[in-house]
Amino acid sequence: MSEFSLIYQHFQHCTRNNPLTQVGIGDDCAISSMPSDCELVSCIDTLVAGRHFPLSTSAYAIGYKSVAVNLSDLAAMGATPYAILLGISLPAKLAHNDWLKPFAQGIADICNRFDVELIGGDTTQSNTLTISVTALGFVPAGQAITRRGAKVGDIICVSGEIGSASFALQQILDAEESEQHNTALQSIALQPALDLPVPQVELGQKLRGFAHSMIDISDGLGQDLGHILTASKVGAVVDLASIPTHPRLQGLPNTEKWQHQLNGGDDYQLCFTVSEQNFVKFNQQFSDKIFAIGKIVTENGLRLTYNNQPIEFSITGYQHF
Secondary structure, three states: OOHHHHHHHHOHHHOOOOOOEEEOOOOOOOEEOOOOOEEEEEEEEEEEEOOOEOOOOOHHHHHHHHHHHHHHHHHOOOOEEEEEEEEEEEOHHHOOHHHHHHHHHHHHHHHHHOOOEEEEEEEEEOOOOEEEEEEEEEEEOOOOOOHHHOOOOOEEEEOOOOOHHHHHHHHHHHHHHOOOHHHHHOOOOOHHHHHOOOOOHHHHHHOOOOEEEEEEOOOOHHHHHHHHHHHHOOEEEEEHHHOOOOHHHHOOOHHHHHHHHHHHOOOOOEEEEEOHHHHHHHHHHOOOOOEEEEEEEOOOEEEEEEOOEEEOOOOOOOOOO
């Protein structure tokens, strides 16, 4: 299959006739118009087979997740997604309809869900499956939420359950080592949390004007919250008992549960800080569930408590190298 037949056969249906797109797929570059009084927000994530997802991951889930992780970054800035560019390095053994069709469908489904258009990209052959997605979005001028605005006294919040994806990944890795590999893989609890994360786009937009700082949880709650603390030059106290947790994790020993939540990553929930006043106002104005897990304090560093007792726990997070 040639590069151009691959593009037109499998990805043409990801275009949407967005009025902002002047030139999309099929030229050297895409051309887009900027909405008035908005700023461009852009990000890129690269997923490598065997490093960022298990080799057993379905083609559909790989396509879906490669877009979802980027939309989550836009959500963390309070942005409205607009378009993506897709780069694929594809092994020859996958360059066929049986793999490409569900892969492209995963991309199309999440793009359709969030009204996102594929406006360009590139394909090439490689020994290792690698997908790079660049996502573009817009935010009203001056309203982007960054990591550096946390203030002493802010409440630290998350948008949903933490640790589920890491728990599912551990189950997959354990199953791949077992003798009943195929049977075990079919019964992985919480696998959708790992394969099909839902970027919190709408919540991110609602938090404009409420949140002082925000980040998405991709590399573990401990490490990602640490990025806010470093950028804002503040510290935090987090109550481990307050972290929202799926019932399947509640039965784990605390240290194992906290390992999934603090260091596991792949949650793609939002972690943000709001003043006590804005916390009350947000809950009065919106029905979205947000979960308070701690407070921003003056003393630098992250301190953990459980049942009002200090806890020592090593924060490592996901390491890309």
